[in-house]
Amino acid sequence: MLLTITTTHSPATELGYLLHKHPDRCQSFALSFGKAHIFYPEASREKCTVALLLDVDPVKLVRGGGTRLKQYVSDRPYVASSFLSVAIAQVLSTALGGRCKDLPKLAQTPIPLVAKLSALPCRGGEEFLRQLFEPLGYSVSAEGHILDEKFPDWGQSQYFSVELQHTLPLSHLLSHLYVLIPVLDDNKHYWVGDEEIEKLLRHGEGWLTTHPAREQITRRYLKRQQRLTRLALAQLIESDDPDLDSAEESHAEEEAAVEKPMSLNQQRMDAVIAALKQSNAKRVIDLGCGQGNLLKILLKDGFFEQITGVDVSYRALEVAQERLDRLRLTRNQWERVQLIQGALTYQDKRFSGYDAATVIEVIEHLDLPRLGAFERVLFEFAQPKTVLVTTPNIEYNIKFENLPAGKLRHKDHRFEWTRSQFQNWANQVAESFGYTVEFQPIGTEDPEVGSPTQMGVFKR
Secondary structure (H helix, E strand, O other), X not given: OEEEEEEOOOOHHHHHHHHOOOOOOOEEEEEOOEEEEEEEEEEOOOOEEEEEEEEEOHHHHHHOOOOHHHHHOOOOOOOOOHHHHHHHHHHOHHHHOOOOOOOHHHHOOOEEEEEEEEEEEOOOHHHHHHHHHHHHOOEEEEEEEEOOOOOHHHOEEEEEEEEEEEEEOHHHHHHHHHHHHHHHHOOOOOOOOOHHHHHHXXXXXXXXXXXXXXXXXXXXXXXXOHHHHHHHHHHXXXXXXXXXXXXXXXXXXXXXXXXXXXXXXXXXXXXHHHHHHHOOOOEEEEXXXXXXXXXXXXXXXXXXXXXXXXXXXXXXXXXXXXXXHOOOOOHHHHOOEEEEEOOOOOOOHHHOOOOEEEEEXXXXXXXXXXXXXXXXXXXXXXXXXXXXXXXXXXXXHXXXXXXXXXXXXXXXXXOOEOHHHHHHHHHHHHHHHXXXXXXXXXXXXXXXXXXXXXXXXXXX
16 A cells, blocks of 8 residues: 655755655564555655555454455555554654654645545545545545456446645644545444544544534544544534633523522522432433532432433533532542533433433523434433423513513523423423423413423423
């Protein structure tokens, strides 16, 4: 398998400094699956090309296991795959990390680069290849290959000879190749675990969060493992807006200011605790726990035996942990609580096995098209015996003197429902997933517009 990288930056031979590989030498490196060879087919001040030739040992592939057919029929020695990504990480690690002792400024400087891959599997075709590289600014040329020249009726193969042109720092090019080659191949030769998330985030820093194919890249890179994909996407979504947490905190303060005169948050907490005890729920998971308002109350009450807080925001969980730390609890009390990061619209085995789930002022923060996914995660997969859902009653908003007419209570609210809208939704959910539901008002009830908060109590 052959990868070449060419530059016309002047002097072009400075490419050798960036790669920490001298243009006058041919070097070989032992890898677990074969050897990697580095050499320069051309090296002048005007133009310099480095070649990475990967020699995958088919005997070592057979020793790696697999079906008998795969042991004898394999494209791995000939095409760009995760083997090439590993070679880049091991043989060109300094360049991949954007470091150069002799020319540190050049390592961060955009230079004209042309990368050529002799055979690249594109599971998704040329269109998918362009969807991955063109948003990053590359000019893409791809030459397809038929399956067999002797049998043209067999049609085109999934393999392309690819040329990528761009002006960018060398480390960026290597990072793009490192991540996207296995994505195009849609496979990895090694077991994928939690550490792959860190690799993806590290090598995708600065470009993956805004890439239009972010979800496809993440899913394929992590070998379609749902748990890993969910966790990675949650971190990417959070990092998409560096001011997201501070904005969320600001908006939450605005909402609290609206509701503070009637101590509505305290009334909500009291109603939820009472409903949990009435259901005899000892093991409770708080979905969308935020900064831990409910967790603190649950933890101080010996009635509850296991308490778990879940939120998509690491910053919110950090604040929750800081608040719990200030409680100065005994070791036995600490063993009752845990905080986990997770997205509420992706199935997660960690959400299962609880007596009750609380969803306090959360659903209104979800986009309506994602609400169906949340319903399945909670009611179909997690299946707690009791579910408590609270949400604002928009009819009551006219009673808040410090809330402008027509405004929602929180700038991040995607919607706020009337009582009938909430009840219609809750009844439909209960019927679809085998629950019953009752409704409770929270806060002082107005004869015309109802209570400020509405709660649905779902039971199996």
